[in-house]
Amino acid sequence: MRVTNSMMVRNMLDHLKNNMGDLNDLNEQLSSGKLFQMPSDAPIKVSDSMNYKSQLNRNSQFQRNLNQAENWLNTSESALKSGTEVIQRARELTIYAANDSMTPDDRKTVAKEMKQLRDELIDISNAKLGDSYIFSGQNTEEKPFEVVEGGIDNYVKYQGDTNTVSRRLNENVEMDVNLNGKEVFKDEIENLNKIYNQLEDASVKGEDIGNNLSEMDESINKYAELRSEVGGKLQRTGNIIDRLNANEVHLRSLKSKNENADLAEVITELKMEETVYRASLASGSRIMQQSLVDFIR
Amino acid sequence: MNNIFSGLNLGLRALETQRKSLDVTGHNIANANNEDYNKQRAIHKASYPYTAPGLSNHGGAGQFGTGVEIEQVERVKDQFINSQIFKENQTSAYWDEMQRGLEKVEYIYNEPSDSGIDTAVNQFWNSLQDLSNNPSDNAARNMVRENAYNLIDSFQSVENQLIGYKESINDNLANAVTDINQISTKIADLNKQIVSVKGSGQNPNDLLDQRDALFKEMNQMINVQSRQDAQGNLIVSTNGLQLVNGADAYNLEIEPGEPGQFNDKIIHSRTNTEVKPTNGKVAAWQQMRDEKLDFYSGRLNKLATTMVKEFNTQHKAGYDANGVDGENFFKPIDENSTESAISQLDLTAAIKDLDTGLDKVAAGNKNIDSFVEIDTLGNDLSGNYQVEVKDGAAADEFELKISDSDGNQVYPATSGTTVTVNAGDPVNLKVDGSGNITADTDLATDAPGDFTLTFTDTGKKNISLNKSIGNGENANALGNIFNSSEVIEGTSLEGYFRTIVTSVGAESSRAGKMKNNQDAVLKQLDTLDRSVSGVSLDEEMAKLIKYQQSYNAAAKYINKTEELLDSLMTIV
Numbered sequence: 027m028r029v030t031n032s033m034m035v036r037n038m039l040d041h042l043k044n045n046m047g048d049l050n051d052l053n054e055q056l057s058s059g060k061l062f063q064m065p066s067d068a069p070i071k072v073s074d075s076m077n078y079k080s081q082l083n084r085n086s087q088f089q090r091n092l093n094q095a096e097n098w099l100n101t102s103e104s105a106l107k108s109g110t111e112v113i114q115r116a117r118e119l120t121i122y123a124a125n126d127s128m129t130p131d132d133r134k135t136v137a138k139e140m141k142q143l144r145d146e147l148i149d150i151s152n153a154k155l156g157d158s159y160i161f162s163g164q165n166t167e168e169k170p171f172e173v174v175e176g177g178i179d180n181y182v183k184y185q186g187d188t189n190t191v192s193r194r195l196n197e198n199v200e201m202d203v204n205l206n207g208k209e210v211f212k213d214e215i216e217n218l219n220k221i222y223n224q225l226e227d228a229s230v231k232g233e234d235i236g237n238n239l240s241e242m243d244e245s246i247n248k249y250a251e252l253r254s255e256v257g258g259k260l261q262r263t264g265n266i267i268d269r270l271n272a273n274e275v276h277l278r279s280l281k282s283k284n285e286n287a288d289l290a291e292v293i294t295e296l297k298m299e300e301t302v303y304r305a306s307l308a309s310g311s312r313i314m315q316q317s318l319v320d321f322i323r
Numbered sequence: 324m325n326n327i328f329s330g331l332n333l334g335l336r337a338l339e340t341q342r343k344s345l346d347v348t349g350h351n352i353a354n355a356n357n358e359d360y361n362k363q364r365a366i367h368k369a370s371y372p373y374t375a376p377g378l379s380n381h382g383g384a385g386q387f388g389t390g391v392e393i394e395q396v397e398r399v400k401d402q403f404i405n406s407q408i409f410k411e412n413q414t415s416a417y418w419d420e421m422q423r424g425l426e427k428v429e430y431i432y433n434e435p436s437d438s439g440i441d442t443a444v445n446q447f448w449n450s451l452q453d454l455s456n457n458p459s460d461n462a463a464r465n466m467v468r469e470n471a472y473n474l475i476d477s478f479q480s481v482e483n484q485l486i487g488y489k490e491s492i493n494d495n496l497a498n499a500v501t502d503i504n505q506i507s508t509k510i511a512d513l514n515k516q517i518v519s520v521k522g523s524g525q526n527p528n529d530l531l532d533q534r535d536a537l538f539k540e541m542n543q544m545i546n547v548q549s550r551q552d553a554q555g556n557l558i559v560s561t562n563g564l565q566l567v568n569g570a571d572a573y574n575l576e577i578e579p580g581e582p583g584q585f586n587d588k589i590i591h592s593r594t595n596t597e598v599k600p601t602n603g604k605v606a607a608w609q610q611m612r613d614e615k616l617d618f619y620s621g622r623l624n625k626l627a628t629t630m631v632k633e634f635n636t637q638h639k640a641g642y643d644a645n646g647v648d649g650e651n652f653f654k655p656i657d658e659n660s661t662e663s664a665i666s667q668l669d670l671t672a673a674i675k676d677l678d679t680g681l682d683k684v685a686a687g688n689k690n691i692d693s694f695v696e697i698d699t700l701g702n703d704l705s706g707n708y709q710v711e712v713k714d715g716a717a718a719d720e721f722e723l724k725i726s727d728s729d730g731n732q733v734y735p736a737t738s739g740t741t742v743t744v745n746a747g748d749p750v751n752l753k754v755d756g757s758g759n760i761t762a763d764t765d766l767a768t769d770a771p772g773d774f775t776l777t778f779t780d781t782g783k784k785n786i787s788l789n790k791s792i793g794n795g796e797n798a799n800a801l802g803n804i805f806n807s808s809e810v811i812e813g814t815s816l817e818g819y820f821r822t823i824v825t826s827v828g829a830e831s832s833r834a835g836k837m838k839n840n841q842d843a844v845l846k847q848l849d850t851l852d853r854s855v856s857g858v859s860l861d862e863e864m865a866k867l868i869k870y871q872q873s874y875n876a877a878a879k880y881i882n883k884t885e886e887l888l889d890s891l892m893t894i895v
Binding site for chain 1: 355356358425426429430432434435441444445448449452453455456457459460687707709728785786787789791792793794796799806817821822824825826827828829831832835846849850853854855857858859860861862864865867868
């Protein structure tokens with residue numbers, strides 16, 4: 027093939043341009059740390075990366091939901107613990123007061139503490155997380171109990187509802203985090219109120235007071251069961267958090283593998299490209315310097 | 324007669340021929356860097372020989388040569404390569420513009436990034452989850468509204484940029500038409516000159532170079548065909564419509580389309596027909612404007628329309644902070660409107676209201692569980708109940724009873740009995756002020772206290788007819804519409820958006836590859852062309868010496884002839 031000067035210059039320029047382009051690509055990868063800048067660089071990888079990004083976002087939201095769920099469960103748990111203590115103390119007082127050697131005046135002294143215990147149990151049922159009453163079902167802006175002494179609800183009226191409050195903890199995992207205040211506290215408050223009234227009433231015998239013990243034993247058992255239920259849920263949230271954390275690490279590594287440039291590899295390639303670029307510059311300058319003109323005088 | 328003086332003539336002709344050849348060489352050297360220049364060559368021919376006269380040629384041996392002359396100055400050109408270059412230039416320019424256009428679309432979509440639609444969707448989802456966790460919190464409600472605005476903005480920003488790009492392409496077409504017309508006029512002018520030069524028996528080499536260069540430019544703009552007639556006119560046409568015929572150029576014109584639609588047409592002025600280019604830059608621009616951009620904004624609009632529809636449906640299934648059934652969240656999209664769906668994107672006035680809008684976000688959900696669905700038709704409903712559903716006698720029958728929260732049966736009224744209901748059919752019920760539930764038999768289905776229960780499975784569940792603010796289940800369900808599958812073309816909204824981005828990327832990537840291929844083809848052809856027609860300085864330098872030597876030798880020959888004459892003269 028006949029080779030002309032303009033061909034050589036054009037070829038050289040083309041090659042220089044290509045080499046510059048390669049250098050530019052590698053430089054972009056190096057300075058951004060990413061294998062691609064635009065969807066056309068790697069359409070499928072870009073889609074994957076967007077997917078990973080979205081999944082990571084969901085993952086971190088689930089972790090936030092979980093923290094809130096755990097707070098809710100922990101608050102419930104400590105309310106149950108306090109409730110158990112209150113009922114245990116009330117039980118001790120009831121045994122003490124059921125003794126027939128107690129005079130009505132003695133019982134009235136005990137009644138004062140019993141009243142305090144009743145009110146304390148109401149206070150415990152008012153536990154809040156943020157602005158929400160946790161024992162009111164979904165009616166979170168209302169206190170669970172209203173005191174309506176002597177009404178059809180006897181002493182307290184449950185103002186919450188029976189709906190469950192659930193939290194989304196993972197894809198397709200939802201957990202009911204609340205305990206219904208009516209089931210947890212209503213009977214207990216009424217019971218303490220009944221004992222308090224019996225203690226105040228001089229005509230009530232010790233035996234009648236003692237009859238309340240079985241109900242209190244039931245309550246203590248119920249609280250133990252509820253605490254183990256809440257404990258089980260906490261255990262489960264702990265497991266889900268572990269799973270979410272593991273998944274996050276997994277997703278991050280997938281995303282990184284998908285989109286991050288291997289710096290060592292890029293630098294090596296960059297060095298190689300640099301060498302090629304230098305060589306093409308050097309050979310170009312040499313070719314262009316020489317022609318027959320130099321040898322004719 | 325072949326005599327001593329004819330030697331002088333022969334020498335003179337040789338001198339002239341070598342000098343003219345040196346001129347051609349000089350012209351070549353001078354144009355060594357002219358991209359459009361084709362090497363020229365002076366073709367030497369022995370001049371007409373001298374035959375000694377005579378009846379039967381008794382003049383002795385013959386014929387005698389009379390030296391050399393230049394037959395023609397030839398333009399060295401391979402027309403086959405040349406026509407291929409023209410054709411490939413069309414395709415090359417087409418893919419070049421296509422790739423540039425699709426790259427622009429990629430920039431407009433701005434993915435992957437932290438500021439595109441994808442991120443806006445994620446943030447909106449996050450705020451819905453936060454609302455689901457804290458349905459009574461006004462800050463969470465506000466974030467939902469703000470992120471909805473943000474989502475709308477990001478959709479509209481992309482669409483506006485796509486429309487802006489469409490407009491700029493439309494404007495550009497007018498410039499392209501002007502360019503094409505200028506080229507046509509120039510080619511017509513050149514045709515006139517070329518024909519006249521050819522008529523005088525000479526080669527209009529440099530004019531031909533110019534015309535080839537112009538025609539190549541024309542090929543980059545639009546798909547054109549050409550042929551040369553016997554006089555040397557280049558006749559140019561596009562899709563059978565003549566642009567240049569001899570010394571006449573026929574202009575293209577822009578016919579403005581409907582306002583705001585950016586669909587100006589290109590019209591061939593002489594025949595008044597529309598020109599529909601199939602290759603070259605103009606074809607790429609028209610396709611970009613009329614097909615690609617519409618396709619991509621169309622898919623985005625479809626996404627927006629589906630999103631609004633799904634979101635509103637779910638929003639209406641919930642109830643707001645005041646326990647009132649949810650209304651539309653987004654303004655419903657009028658699909659018959661001339662406005663695009665995305666430009667219609669907005670929140671409803673109720674949601675936008677600064678005082679009451681936040682309360683209108685329907686975070687609460689009436690549907691309690693998978694097996695029972697409550698639809699509250701009237702407004703004055705309250706009370707907590709327990710529903711119990713057992714299998715009935717037939718396959719799609721259930722036995723239902725409802726108790727109050729203390730366990731006393733309220734429906735049917737007689738304790739221990741049940742009511743048979745059909746699976747999936749709504750059971751019309753009514754609750755009165757004292758909490759009694761009765762079958763709702765009147766035809767007005769939305770009287771106070773009316774509600775329906777629909778059962779799909781057996782089970783036991785506490786239900787509440789109260790619409791409590793602590794219910795965030797609808798907010799969760801609202802978030803789910805973005806990634807629940809089978810919503811749009813068999814995929815989720817998020818997935819569909821990813822598909823759009825991937826398809827732009829894939830198409831752009833393909834255009835890039837086509838462009839590179841085409842560049843390689845063109846480069847190969849250019850190399851071939853330059854190999855044939857390019858100026859080699861080495862070659863020209865060698866020729867320079869060759870002609871110089873011949874010139875010197877011819878001069879020497881004249882000199883010797885003169886000496887011969889001298890010696891002849893001295894005899895006299």
